[in-house]
Amino acid sequence: MDLWHLDATDLSRLIRTGRASAREATVSCLARMDAVNGKLNAVVRRFDEEALATADAADAARARGEVLGALHGVPVTVKVNTDQKGHPTDNGVVAFKDLIAPEDAPVVANLRHAGAIIIGRTNAPAFSMRAFSDNELHGMTFNPRDKGTSPGGSSGGAGAAVAAGIGPIGHGNDIGGSVRIPAYCNGIVGLRVGLGRIPAFSPMAAAGRPIGAQLMATQGPHTRTVRDARLSLAVMAKGDPRDTRWADVPLIGPPPKRPIRVALVPEMPGGTTHPAQAAAVRKAGRHLEAAGYVVDEILPPDIADIPDMWNVIGSNDLFRQLMPMMEKYGDAAGKTSMRLWLDLCPPSNDPAAVLDTYAARDFLLYRWQCFFQDTPLVILPTLGDLPPPQGQDLTLEGQRKIIDSLRPSFVAPFLGLPGLAVPVGSHGPLRTGVQIVAGRFREDLTLDAGEVIEAAEGIVAPIDPAW
Numbered sequence: 001m002d003l004w005h006l007d008a009t010d011l012s013r014l015i016r017t018g019r020a021s022a023r024e025a026t027v028s029c030l031a032r033m034d035a036v037n038g039k040l041n042a043v044v045r046r047f048d049e050e051a052l053a054t055a056d057a058a059d060a061a062r063a064r065g066e067v068l069g070a071l072h073g074v075p076v077t078v079k080v081n082t083d084q085k086g087h088p089t090d091n092g093v094v095a096f097k098d099l100i101a102p103e104d105a106p107v108v109a110n111l112r113h114a115g116a117i118i119i120g121r122t123n124a125p126a127f128s129m130r131a132f133s134d135n136e137l138h139g140m141t142f143n144p145r146d147k148g149t150s151p152g153g154s155s156g157g158a159g160a161a162v163a164a165g166i167g168p169i170g171h172g173n174d175i176g177g178s179v180r181i182p183a184y185c186n187g188i189v190g191l192r193v194g195l196g197r198i199p200a201f202s203p204m205a206a207a208g209r210p211i212g213a214q215l216m217a218t219q220g221p222h223t224r225t226v227r228d229a230r231l232s233l234a235v236m237a238k239g240d241p242r243d244t245r246w247a248d249v250p251l252i253g254p255p256p257k258r259p260i261r262v263a264l265v266p267e268m269p270g271g272t273t274h275p276a277q278a279a280a281v282r283k284a285g286r287h288l289e290a291a292g293y294v295v296d297e298i299l300p301p302d303i304a305d306i307p308d309m310w311n312v313i314g315s316n317d318l319f320r321q322l323m324p325m326m327e328k329y330g331d332a333a334g335k336t337s338m339r340l341w342l343d344l345c346p347p348s349n350d351p352a353a354v355l356d357t358y359a360a361r362d363f364l365l366y367r368w369q370c371f372f373q374d375t376p377l378v379i380l381p382t383l384g385d386l387p388p389p390q391g392q393d394l395t396l397e398g399q400r401k402i403i404d405s406l407r408p409s410f411v412a413p414f415l416g417l418p419g420l421a422v423p424v425g426s427h428g429p430l431r432t433g434v435q436i437v438a439g440r441f442r443e444d445l446t447l448d449a450g451e452v453i454e455a456a457e458g459i460v461a462p463i464d465p466a467w
Contacts, residue, residue, distance in 0.1 A: 125334060272384055
């Protein structure tokens with residue numbers, strides 16, 4: 001089997017034991033990039049020479065008997081909105097194509113420290129704020145399962161690359177679904193960690209982020225196996241004292257009361273859920289029930305209110321700061337999409353309403369944490385609808401459908417909780433899928449449940465573009 005076909009866990013084992021070299025692994029993934037990226041446009045900056053030099057250094061370190069990191073010699077990709085020393089943090093924006101990062105963001109530094117080899121940077125929409133990965137700087141990324149379907153956003157390049165075998169791990173980030181949605185659209189695994197788990201900041205930042213971003217935005221990996229998501233989490237979560245929100249909390253929490261109770265939410269209240277997505281949630285519940293979990297269709301506290309509350313913060317806080325930047329530097333599609341979003345979810349003229357939403361968020365998180373004491377897991381659709389067709393957000397009715405579909409994806413970020421997206425079932429050429437949400441710092445519980453579901457559904461294998 002070609003090395004690019006392996007997951008990171010197996011590939012790392014082969015490299016550590018000398019049955020494969022870091023150079024061989026890198027050459028294999030670069031060759032896979034040659035074979036499929038021309039159709040996908042998932043990786044938009046590639047680093048063949050730099051990656052091979054790093055691989056040779058990794059092999060030399062092993063030959064000297066040095067202590068090896070958990071991802072020693074494993075090829076990975078990094079999203080274009082995250083600082084990587086010596087390369088542009090362009091965020092899919094033409095005006096930023098020469099904005100060179102002077103140092104790595106913490107998540108990138110952690111990947112390097114673990115021995116990973118960065119082979120390229122993956123596409124995102126302008127300013128990383130669409131459920132699609134298309135921009136005027138790098139062009140459109142395509143879903144390897146269906147060219148006319150979005151690969152997701154904003155980490156769609158990472159999702160498409162991992163699905164097609166361009167490296168076993170693709171870095172992404174998530175403020176409204178941008179790790180979990182590409183995982184769903186491409187039929188792979190995506191872990192959005194909880195607030196404070198993975199350190200995250202831009203060394204180039206000249207001002208603080210909006211409070212909504214501080215409370216909702218996190219990093220996370222795209223992988224093809226749940227065990228790789230667990231491995232990536234351990235690597236990415238290494239602390240950085242400069243991050244004002246990072247918390248030094250063990251990756252494995254106290255054992256929950258047995259049997260573990262699971263709340264299924266097949267249809268997200270307050271909007272439309274596609275029958276195939278509801279069926280995926282119930283199927284995931286059956287997999288867990290067969291493994292000894294206790295599964296009930298019950299609603300966590302006020303879950304129906306969360307999407308509208310996310311939009312209050314989004315429209316009044318996140319977009320308030322981002323919209324002028326989008327109007328000045330963004331591309332036509334990004335401007336259109338954001339304008340339509342604000343038409344449908346207009347900002348409030350009452351600052352107190354925004355402050356009240358932040359207060360309500362805090363109290364609702366407390367109530368969810370109480371709910372998790374008895375029922376540690378909640379399973380939802382990843383999106384309410386099937387993966388959208390490319391460019392659906394560029395008409396008012398299309399954007400309305402996108403916002404409705406996003407309702408379940410807003411739950412985890414609004415509350416700062418971890419969410420693991422895993423494929424369950426299929427619909428035509430696409431995979432359906434669910435997200436597993438747990439309490440604060442309980443990524444371990446989502447991964448445990450994800451492994452049960454994966455064992456029943458089967459391991460995701462890399463795929464060739466379907467055209």
